[in-house]
Amino acid sequence: MIKKDLKEKAELSTATMAKLGKNESVSLDVLVRICKVLNCEIGDVVEIVKDKRE
Template sequence: MSLSYNGLWKLLIDKNMNKMDLMKDVGISSGTVAKMTKGEPVSMTILEKICDKLNCDVGDLVHFVSEKGSETK
């Protein structure tokens, strides 16, 4: 099972933000954003900071993707 951060990318679009804005506003590294872009896990602390900044829940940011490729919520 892998992760999908499509919810995060959609929220950034809705808030007229890009990944650089996210890094600056939340204080996360480009390496962390790269991991999320690749669907790799990041710490809950990072997700908590993003949720605080974007005023959302973790489930709004990330979803598990089954081996068959369909997202699960």
């Protein structure tokens, strides 16, 4: 699936797509919509990375 298709099917804004491309924070609602479109679990699209300062 290309980004444009994901954007349309998950009803994501251009700003949200930009955040995803920059590895910035997005809401849990956005992640849930992406998972529904991709028919996957949240752990398939999310990775927890410790802050280097920790």
